[in-house]
Amino acid sequence: MPERPAIEVRDLVKVFTKGRVRALDELSFEAAAGTILGVLGPNGAGKTTAVRILSTVIRPDAGRAAILGIDVGQDPAAVRRIIGLAGQNAAVDENLSGRQNLLMIGRLSHMGRGPARRRADELLEQFELTHAANRPLKTYSGGMRRRLDLAAALVAEPPVLFFDEPTTGLDPHTRQEMWTWTERLVRGGTTVLLTTQYLEEADRLADKVIVVDHGRVIAEGTPASLKADLxxxxxxxxxxxxxxxxxxxxxxxxxxxxxxxxxxxxxxxxxxxxxxxxxxxxxxxxxxxxxxxxxxxxxPSLDDVFLRLTGHRAEGAIAEEPPITAAARAAP
Amino acid sequence: MTTTSLRVDVATAMAPMTRRERVRWLFADTFTIAWRFLAAMVRMPDSIAFSAIQPMLLVLLFRYVFGGAIAGVHGSYVNYLMPGIFVQTVAFGAIISAVGMAEDLQKGVIERFRALPMARAAVVTGRTMSDLTRNVFSVILMTALGFAVGFRVETNAFAFLAGFGLLLLFSWSLSWGFALIGLLVRNPETAQLATIPILLPFTFASSAFVPVGTMPGWLQAFANNQPVSQIVNGCRALMNGGPTETHVLIALAWSLGLVAVLAPLAVRRYTRIA
Missing domain, CATH: 3.30.70.980 (YebC, transcriptional regulation domain)
Structure with missing residues (x-):
């Protein structure tokens, strides 16, 4: 019997009344357990909106989505126990130290004080942040901050992770570093949904790629098959x-x-x-x-796939997605 | 790398929480969020220093600017004035609840909170609890300074501590209201500006600094019946003596009533918008 997909999305619709933007327009896709799904699309394609719905931050106007078979609309509390979120919007507290941030997230994930503390130290070591563990986040470099961001998503060892543009605004070196971290994660059986504007990133990391534009999937397949189609x-x-x-x-x-x-x-x-x-x-x-x-x-590169499918280059900015919380965190 | 797996299975994740667990986690999460603000505050000694200066300055200015000019009040004017300054100071201190809440909304960390299995209300309850903790220190500081500039308790230690408690309860009720303002305007600067038109009339058109008797009749009607005056009267009764029961009961009713109305509104507003 084939295993149920870790992430199932059916006909999700989300309309932002403010800009009369149809952010998601019957978006549907699946991600198999233990794989990396790359969600590729330009700014404003609806990637972040999809992640916010899947991580129960906002509700869809129509359609349904399930994580490990748990419906995000019906049982958001249960979904929150099995997911981790990192990326452009899910920040950490600037004024707290790295250790304090991880400890806080552990406690809010309802771990005991002892386990939360041990897990924080473990992650700090794993992400090579032990030396900066007690410094406030404000003093972290861009790369260190993203590493902590990633660590924060992993505190409760969730089986499903959402990384929303984890490398946007990073220098090439730090981006490479983040890729290595992400690859290590999936080896442990975690399912990762990764949104990105960078074709190179999807090409390198994803087992399967969906190309999203104007809130719908316009192509899907492995990076190789998408390129071969051309x-x-x-x-x-x-x-x-x-x-x-x-x-x-x-x-x-x-x-x-x-x-x-x-x-x-x-x-x-x-x-x-x-x-x-x-x-x-x-x-x-x-x-x-x-x-x-x-x-x-x-x-052909995924860039060509993109150009072919959308008629524009991937990094050509379209209208910005309207955030509900003005989560405009300045890129360091 | 990981020794023991923390990974939850789907059945555990879906197990519904009992009412008792829910309450327990609301308290635990409130504590964690309050800790978050206090831990951040400890990291900013300059901000602690500045937030301590304001209450101290208010005590000193009112004591020495008004203290000499206004006589004719029975007893010592310093003793009369000090409960008023205490109430005014905690009222102005509540601005931080509005600004802090609005600031938080603009940060991405709220987005992460939304994706955690924590009690949603804790983001607001934690905020007001950390503000309450901060107020304990600011009231202690003000009282100590008050004693240094001639304030004396005319009742007894028990009654004085009860007055202290009344003050803190009122500050907590204001925190909810001001947090709600922060949640409504969503911008720290606007939040700060929005609180001033509320604070000024309530603190000055009150019995905090002068007896209401000298104000024009229409103003008296307002000044006599608004919460700041009631809390001041309650604190005064407990600290300076005089008929206590009615004043204290009214003050308690105001504070508890404000919490009962504002807390659910603030929590609801937060769960709606964030």
């Missing part, structure tokens, strides 16, 4: 200006697997046979008197 190779041609790129796109459409995408003075097409398509393209453009400034053949 064709074997991406051909990137740079011309003199946008107008010429548009002309070139029309010219190259017959050799592409899908309609070409034009951005500024370049265009991208997906092809099966890269070298052949490259020479064909050169010939066609040459014949039309369009000067080619650059021509690149490469493996």
């Amino acid at each position: 064709g074997a190779t991406v051909l990137l041609v740079t011309l003199e200006d946008h107008e010429r790129a548009t002309k070139a796109a029309a010219l190259l459409a017959p050799i592409a697997n899908r309609p070409p995408v034009v951005a500024d003075s370049s265009l991208e097409i997906n092809v099966d046979d890269g070298p052949k398509a490259g020479s064909e393209a050169m010939r066609a453009l040459d014949g039309a008197g369009l000067a080619v400034l650059g021509l690149v053949l490469r493996e």
Whole structure:
């Protein structure tokens, strides 16, 4: 008998009346136990709203969701005992020390005083924060703070974790570090839902990726399968200006697997046979008197998946999601 | 890395809490949240110093600015004045409940609290309990300073301590109301501004500093019957003597009544918006 998915989401709808934003529009997905599900989407796609509903912070307007079979709407108290939350909104108390924060979360998770204290020390050691354990959080560097953030989600050893954009605003080095931590976690059988705007992050960490835009899933699969759907190779041609790129796109459409995408003075097409398509393209453009400034053949990335699906790049900001608590924590 | 697993299974997670457990956890979580604020305060000695300066300054200023000018009150004006200053100071001290609550709403830590199995109400009850604890210290400090500038208890130690208790109960009832303001306006600066138009008339158009008898009639009607005057009268009766029972009962009724109305409102407001 197949095991029930750790996270099940069915037709979730959430409308924010303030901006008349349909943040979630019948969002549905599943995550198998012990896997990392990457939820990929631009700012305002509804990722954070989904996490807030799944972690019982807000209620959906319609649809249902269950964590390990427990319905988030019917028994939010039980859900809170089996989840951990970390990321852009779930902060820690700036004025308390790292140890105090973990201790507080342990106590609020209804652990005994002794176990809460031991667990705090254990996590501080595990995340290499013992040296700063008694310093107020205000003095922590960005990387240390995120590590504590992650530790805070793990206090009660929840079997399901939500990481909402855990690396947004981090430098590449710290981001790498966070990835290593996350990978270690899943080895222990934890299910992780990770939202991100970074395709590289989903590519590196996720077993399965769902691409979310305007509150609905527009694609899902493993990172490899999503990329494979595009064709074997991406051909990137740079011309003199946008107008010429548009002309070139029309010219190259017959050799592409899908309609070409034009951005500024370049265009991208997906092809099966890269070298052949490259020479064909050169010939066609040459014949039309369009000067080619650059021509690149490469493996498709999740970025290409994104561009293809949404018609825009992943990091192009869309309207900000309206937060209910103004949780605008300044990035350190 | 982890020796014993804390991991809960689904059945344990779904086991409903008994009423008794719920109450127990409400108290435990309130304690934890109150501890959170007090632990943070201890880390900011400068903020403790400044919050201690205000009550001390009020005692000294009122004692020496008004103390000389206003005579004609029976007995010592210092003794008359001091309970009024105590009440005024705890009333102004309640601003921190409004500002603190609004500040908290703007922080992400509330979001994490919402995802924890804690009692939701504890975020507000913990706030008012930490403010109560802070008020204990500020009232002790004010009393000590009061004694230093000539304040004397005219009744007995027991009655004085009862007055002290009445003062703290009133401060606690205000904490709920001011926390509610913080929850309504949601912005620390606005919260601070919103409390002033409430505090000024209630503390000054009262029996705190001068007998109500010199005020115009319409103002007397307000001054005589509003809670600050009632608490001042109760404290005065307990600390300076005179007819006690009615004043104290009215003061108690006001404080308990305010808690009974404001506490559920604040908790409800919090669970609605956060």
